[in-house]
Amino acid sequence: MLKELSPKAQKIKDQLTQFMDEHVYKNEAVYEQQLNDAEHRWVVPPIIEELKAKAKAEGLWNLFIDNEEYGPGLTNYEYAHLCEIMGRSLIAPEVFNCNAPDTGNMEVFMKYGTEEQKEKWLKPLLEGEIRSVFSMTEIEAASSDATNIQASITRDGDEYVINGKKWWSSGAMDPRCKVAIVMGKSDPEAETYRQQSMIIVPFDARGVEVKRYLPVFGYDHAPHGHAEVHYNNVRVPASNILLGEGRGFEIAQGRLGPGRIHHCMRAIGAAERALELMIERADGRETFGSRNIDKAVIREQIAESRIEIDSARLLTLSAAHKMDTEGNKAARKEISMTKIAAPRMCLNVIDRAIQLFGGAGVSDDTVLAAHWANARTLRIVDGPDQVHLRDIAKLEIREQLNERTSKEKEPVR
Structure with a gap:
């Protein structure tokens, strides 16, 4: 059973959803236009700083931080719900100062940095200045x-x-x-x-x-x-x-665990948006004498997408909950399972939507192609599928063999 969000987390979720509807989606095209009109590509579109200022003013800022000294103090489980909403737009994470790799680097500075390092680097990152x-x-x-x-x-x-x-x-x-x-x-x-x-x-x-x-x-x-x-x-x-010489792997493990969950929940958000676009497109198009939304093959794709999205969400939220209650190390297998399942699911759903949109799906006229490219990289970043599959198998085998050995040692009654 899914755990209910705390009143604080639910309030932030509602605010975030409203902000996305009122400010983010409608400005995606503005962002791209400003970028394309610039003298060169490596300049910051003014709209992004405008949106950051609005989000900051509304308190929708540094939402990923579980430490109340620096942020809202949400759990991994609570923040996962917000990540899904932000994942619906490729520009959204930066708007709320929740964008990689800055989130991971801020977590490194918070957990392992000296006071001097925090003052020099963490503070301007937290403010979204650098x-x-x-x-x-x-x-x-x-x-x-x-x-x-x-x-x-x-x-x-x-x-x-x-x-x-x-x-x-x-x-x-x-x-x-x-x-x-x-x-x-x-x-x-x-x-x-x-x-x-x-x-x-x-x-x-x-x-x-x-x-x-x-x-x-x-x-x-x-x-x-x-x-x-x-x-x-x-x-x-x-x-x-x-932290000191020889502590690199220790830092990396502390940095990457939560980041993998963030990636996966954003992928779920992207898949949800793709499914919405798929239904909207099918409802508004007619081919071969009937509406696409009424065709059996389209309905099957919609059903398959819903099953896959909800399955990936449950797996990811379960991993986040275990991280909160038992720690990142104890949730290692669940994190890897999520890291495999969510990007694969996202690619499946977006691909179905692209197929339904036809030429528009592979163009920049929709967000689908860009989201697909982003989701495909997730099967590589923070550990490729093959590494996570290896870890899942190793942990599963160890658990089952340990359980068998434990049972064999139990006294006969």
Whole structure:
């Protein structure tokens, strides 16, 4: 049975839904028009800052933060409901300062940052004044296994020197990007999961070089963008290390668990919008002598979509609830299951909608193509499907074998 939202969470959900209806959907086209009319792609459309100011004024800000010192203090389960609503629009997360990778980076600073680091970087991120980058994935390494990461973080007196080639550094193209959290190897001789560290790198530091932007299925995602970034003998103060040397994997696990749930709930929101568009389109079109909405094949697709969306939602909310009640580590299997199921479902539903829209579905005249491209990347980011499938199987086998062993040890009565 689904747990009811607290009155506080329900109030925010209602406010958020109203804000989306009144301000966000109608300004998606304005956002794109302003971006297209700009001198170049890497500028911030004025409408986004206008919407941010309105959201902030209404208290719809930093909704992802479970710490009441910095945000509303919602649980993962409660925030998941809000994430679904924001996921219906690709511009919405930034409007409410709930956009990746900034959310994950803010969580890192909140959990592991020093007071000095929080003052310098967390505060402007919380205010939505700057953007940030998380540099983990590498060009020359199979980064789905983070132990392969080869970027180096080397101590030199009172400084660390960073060298490495990273890519898919989301947000690196944004003119507001001011800081990167970089994961690299600080001690190649340490035990496997103590070799890596994370360090703060000001994005204007000498030696930080943005080589090129990386489109996704032709979408540049401007002005946010994704980039290949080289760190060439970049020197930063030793105080920029996060939590201490060898703590990189520990930080990564603390950062990625909630983020995966956020991605999945946003995907559910995108699928819900696609289903609504599918029904609207079918209801307004007629082919071969009857309305599309009355055709059996269309109704089957609508039914299949509803089943898949609700199944993915229940799985995701169950994972979020377990994270709240038992911790991220205990919910590891459920998080991985959700990370597999939600993007697959989202792609299925959007694909059905695209098919019904025909040529309009693959064009920029609807939001479907952009949402499909975004959903497809979710099967790669934060761990590809194959890694999560491996983890699910390993945990399931361990649980069942442990249970069998426990039963075998029970005394005969």
